[in-house]
Amino acid sequence: MLRQESEEYMNRRDFVMGSAAALSGRAESKRDRIRIGIIGTGNRGTSHLGGALQIPWVDVPALCDIDRQALAKAQDRLQSAGRPKAELYTGAEDAYRGLIARDDLNAVIIATPWKFHAPMSIDAMKAGKWVGVEVPAAQTVEECWQMLRASQSTGTPCMMLENWSFRRDNLAVLNMIRLGLLGEIVHCHCAHGHDCLYWYFDQSGNPRWCGEYLIDRNCDQYPTHSLGPVLSWMDINCGDALDTIVSMASRSLGIKHYFAETMGRDSAAARRHYRQGDIISSLIKTKNGNTIVLNNDMQLPRPYDDRWMIQGTEGLYSEEHNGIYLWRRSPKEHQWEPFPPYQAKYDHAWWRPEASAQPGADPIAAGHGGTDQLLMHKFYEAVRDRTPLPLTLEDGLTMSVVIPLSDESIAQGSTLVRFPDFTEGRWKTSRPYFAMDRTK
Numbered sequence: 001m002l003r004q005e006s007e008e009y010m011n012r013r014d015f016v017m018g019s020a021a022a023l024s025g026r027a028e029s030k031r032d033r034i035r036i037g038i039i040g041t042g043n044r045g046t047s048h049l050g051g052a053l054q055i056p057w058v059d060v061p062a063l064c065d066i067d068r069q070a071l072a073k074a075q076d077r078l079q080s081a082g083r084p085k086a087e088l089y090t091g092a093e094d095a096y097r098g099l100i101a102r103d104d105l106n107a108v109i110i111a112t113p114w115k116f117h118a119p120m121s122i123d124a125m126k127a128g129k130w131v132g133v134e135v136p137a138a139q140t141v142e143e144c145w146q147m148l149r150a151s152q153s154t155g156t157p158c159m160m161l162e163n164w165s166f167r168r169d170n171l172a173v174l175n176m177i178r179l180g181l182l183g184e185i186v187h188c189h190c191a192h193g194h195d196c197l198y199w200y201f202d203q204s205g206n207p208r209w210c211g212e213y214l215i216d217r218n219c220d221q222y223p224t225h226s227l228g229p230v231l232s233w234m235d236i237n238c239g240d241a242l243d244t245i246v247s248m249a250s251r252s253l254g255i256k257h258y259f260a261e262t263m264g265r266d267s268a269a270a271r272r273h274y275r276q277g278d279i280i281s282s283l284i285k286t287k288n289g290n291t292i293v294l295n296n297d298m299q300l301p302r303p304y305d306d307r308w309m310i311q312g313t314e315g316l317y318s319e320e321h322n323g324i325y326l327w328r329r330s331p332k333e334h335q336w337e338p339f340p341p342y343q344a345k346y347d348h349a350w351w352r353p354e355a356s357a358q359p360g361a362d363p364i365a366a367g368h369g370g371t372d373q374l375l376m377h378k379f380y381e382a383v384r385d386r387t388p389l390p391l392t393l394e395d396g397l398t399m400s401v402v403i404p405l406s407d408e409s410i411a412q413g414s415t416l417v418r419f420p421d422f423t424e425g426r427w428k429t430s431r432p433y434f435a436m437d438r439t440k
């Protein structure tokens with residue numbers, strides 16, 4: 001985006017914020033309640049339930065899980081929050097069909113194992129329910145197209161619930177980019193650096209549903225957290241598009257080493273063969289010629305990080321350094337400045353404390369409840385007001401499709417693989433839409 005346009009955007013944003021404040025009382029009185037069903041009440045589904053219970057206008061009359069214990073815990077949680085009991089759907093892998101067939105639900109949240117995401121989303125869209133599906137949205141290129149076609153043919157919106165697009169620091173960086181402070185963007189780094197062996201395996205070293213993928217597949221298994229903010233920073237699907245990818249996998253040592261050290265060399269977990277390389281590195285080129293370095297790093301011992309770095313002709317932001325460098329603006333040439341003062345200055349409207357302090361504002365608006373609450377609040381608001389979801393289905397599919405494309409590239413000895421264009425050419429004319437304060 002050109003700088004002049006960026007300034008117009010910021011002016012528009014301030015105008016929108018002012019109008020929202022003036023109108024907040026009126027908007028409040030128009031609000032309806034919404035009713036959602038949750039499919040999958042494990043770790044993440046329960047967290048979504050907890051979030052929904054904090055929003056007074058979201059009701060949860062239906063829950064589904066094949067695990068009766070998980071379901072019972074979720075039911076308890078509803079009741080301890082003083083909410084009515086939900087109807088429970090369980091007993092079979094397709095019990096969710098009963099939930100989506102209800103005629104009183106506005107939306108469903110899908111937080112099940114990965115293999116169910118696409119089929120459950122498609123069935124829910126066909127039943128006319130707006131869909132919030134956990135990350136990643138799909139596992140294969142074909143599933144991506146099937147989801148897109150289901151949304152197009154039914155006219156039912158679906159969003160992949162990528163939370164890191166909503167992080168406070170990432171949204172402040174987005175504002176800075178839109179103001180032109182980094183100049184023209186040319187390059188970005190991102191990673192999911194998260195030691196997740198505790199999630200992939202149970203305490204006896206048996207693979208959980210997610211661990212099975214590390215045995216069967218060698219690819220970037222979890223690219224959406226890294227790519228979430230990158231899509232908005234780089235105007236992907238609204239001015240530019242991901243074009244090609246090349247991926248490489250390091251050898252696979254981490255999982256076997258961990259189990260050999262903790263359970264012994266002869267344990268089943270240490271002797272098992274894992275196809276998944278320890279570090280997957282991908283290089284992505286965009287249609288406009290920008291580049292992205294993407295790392296998946298989830299099975300070696302390490303502290304958590306995302307290693308976001310975005311670089312343009314006027315400077316760069318680095319999450320690792322919690323720093324920024326702006327040519328001709330930073331006080332010392334070629335030296336990092338701390339990022340927090342920039343974050344305070346360019347904080348996104350969604351996160352500004354004053355936004356939640358305005359009369360009639362929602363209780364979980366900016367500054368309250370954290371990134372996941374902001375994400376879900378924006379999702380539920382769009383469902384309630386029947387406005388566009390904050391991220392498009394095409395965005396979710398663009399992030400998810402890195403899984404099968406990196407798989408294909410690695411399997412073919414790191415060949416160049418082309419991205420499908422889920423926007424079907426609209427990326428050339430679409431204007432940026434994410435976090436433009438359309439609803440606030």
Ligand SMILES: NC(=O)c1ccc[n+]([C@@H]2O[C@H](COP(=O)([O-])OP(=O)(O)OC[C@H]3O[C@@H](n4cnc5c(N)ncnc54)[C@H](O)[C@@H]3O)[C@@H](O)[C@H]2O)c1
Pocket residue numbers: 039040041042043044045064065066067070092093094095096111112113114116134135136161162163
């Ligand atoms: N966005 C994030 O930050 C974040 C964090 C954690 C997990 N996740 C995602 O959330 C999803 C769930 O992960 P989790 O950690 O909660 O896993 P989990 O194993 O704790 O929960 C999955 C639940 O789905 C249930 N389930 C399995 N098959 C089912 C079926 N056919 N019908 C209904 N329920 C079924 C399981 O019994 C389980 O309770 C995954 O896609 C994961 O990637 C996202």
